[in-house]
Amino acid sequence: MKELQHLLQPSLLRRVVLAVFSGFMLVWLALVVWEYIQLNLETDKDLRDTSRHIAMMLRPIDDRAHQIAETRAVSDIINEQYRASNVTDPYLVLLYAADGTLLFRSHKTGQLPLRPRDNVIEKVRLGELDYHVLQTRGPGWVMILASPTFRALWVFVQTSKDIWQQVLLACAIILLALYLAVWGGLQPLQRLSRLIAARQPDDLSPLAFNARHAELIPLTEALDRLLAQLKLKIERERAFVQDAAHELRTPIAVIAAEAHVLSSNSARDNGDAGARMRHAVARATALIDKLLEMARLDDQRPIRPQRCDLATMVRDEMASALPQALAKHQEVSFDGPEQFPLNIEPAAFHSIVQNLLHNALAYVPAGGRIEVRLGVLRQWVELEVWDDGPGIAPADRTRVFERFHRGAGHDSPGSGLGLAIVRQAAHRLRGTVALGDGLDGRGCCFHVRFPLPPTEGAV
The missing domain is CATH 1.10.287.130 (Signal transduction histidine kinase, dimerisation/phosphotransfer (DHp) domain)
Incomplete structure (x- = not known):
């Protein structure tokens, strides 16, 4: 069972071999088709050449018996050549007198009446066979030659007999060369696979694999x-x-x-x-x-957006934080639209608003100002929280979004996770968060932006 599964498993080497073999089969088929077309195209030319040579031979002959004998001899030679080439369909030769009397026909079943036109090749069906027919007129006689149309099966068999050994030999040589080349080319991948399989589960160091090939x-x-x-x-x-x-x-x-x-x-x-x-x-x-x-x-599951009003969510969060702001005599304001309906993951947006607002309330001193702004710039939703608090030193601004990081010189209680949550939530919405100077050049401004959904327009 395992061997069968191994054979059925996709293989690059097997694919290359099958592709090359299929290519040779297509070449073989193309050669057969080409030969079939060429043979039937050459039939008309051969028919005219044969008719011209027989006519040149018969014109000097006045004796009727002699004409018939010469015509029979030529017919026998042509049909013998056909039989030698394994062509089973007969080549028809008919000789008529000028008055329409049949003088000779090469086969009893091959009866063709005189044609209305001379020196014009016609396609005629006799029984189950198709023929190319040419009528030529001479002094006192009319000759009709009919060459059978070559059948596709016969052409396939004859052409295959002629070229199958060469095709198979070339195919075998090229397949062997390709097999060795692909097998050798896959050896570095095998070594790389063994190197990875031999590593310890906790070994995450670089592979140290010398890849000499450009593809690796x-x-x-x-x-x-x-x-x-x-x-x-x-x-x-x-x-x-x-x-x-x-x-x-x-x-x-x-x-x-x-x-x-x-x-x-x-x-x-x-x-x-x-x-x-x-x-x-x-x-x-x-x-x-x-x-x-x-x-x-941090969940990697796909986002499940819901229709919600961002402006209402911001105002509700500000209302819940109002007692804390009143206790410190802080001024909290909102600058944004009355309504901002959007398809979004509400939990992620709520985490951003809640943590930025509570961060400002915790660090802005008594009597300070906090301003929340919400809007759209081009195709981006923008949420900003401004304050005039103590601010964050430029050297610390790159670290404030790390987990458990708390700025130096601040005694406000906190876990050090709020801004890390903001960054994670913004990433969840395919957005970013940045930190700049706050109100009147003091304090902080946290700027969160994320793209509008494709079906949404500007508010």
Whole structure:
């Protein structure tokens, strides 16, 4: 069963061999067709030449018996040649007197009446056979020659008998040469395959394969790039797990310590310990929620867009954040259309708005300003969150979107995952996020843009 499956499995070598063999078969068929066409084209020329030679032979002869004898001799020679060539259809020769009396016919079944025109080749069907017929007139006699049309099967058999040995020999030689060439050409691929199969599962180093052939260089380079990308991804995931464990260690340690306090201290102390425990639980819960949100956005499944109003989503998120803004006397405004219906993945857009807005509320000091802008530029949806807070140093702007990165000099609580989630959500929408200067040249401006769906127009 395995051998049968192996034989049925597609093979480059087998494909090349079959392609060459098929090419030779097509050449063989083309030669047969060409020979068939040529034979039938040459039939008319041979018919005229034969008629001219017989007429030249008969013109000087006055004796009728002598004319008949010469005509019979020529007919016998032609038909003998046909039989020697394995042509089973007879070549017809008929000789008439000037008054239409039949003097000679080469075959009893080959009866042809006098034609209305001389020296014109006609195609005539006699029984089941097709003939090329030519009538020639001389002094006191009329001669009709009829050459059979060569059948395709006969041409195929005769031509194949003539060339099959040469074709098969050439095919065998070329197939052998190609087989050896392809087999030798595939050996580097076999070595590359064995090299990859022999590697350890955790070995993501470059292949170190010396690809001398130009066709293999792009393949080995692509494999090395893939291994480098996998290695980088695994290193990032390992760092992510370590950072997540580190971030969770602190609130869990607080919970453990306060639980011990609750079990051993007075009621007053228990109240303070309970508050600290609730704060630690809330911090751990928020971190877990962020981790789950990143996992959802990192899902590789296709996007499932839904019809939703982006402007309403932004205003709803701002309304939910209003108590936090009022507590710090922050001014929060929205600049955008009343409605912005769009087919989009709502969870990704909601993550962008929520994390950018809460990031601004957390880092902008009391009395600061936050402005959210939403619109369309050409074929791009643009969401911007401006503030006049402390801002981010240019040297740190390339790292703020990394997981668990928190800017230096800030004491606001947070997990360090918000901006990483924004970048992941923007990527999910096939968009980008950029960071620039904020209001009045101070603070930050987070600029998110993603393409309009093909069926959508500008708002």
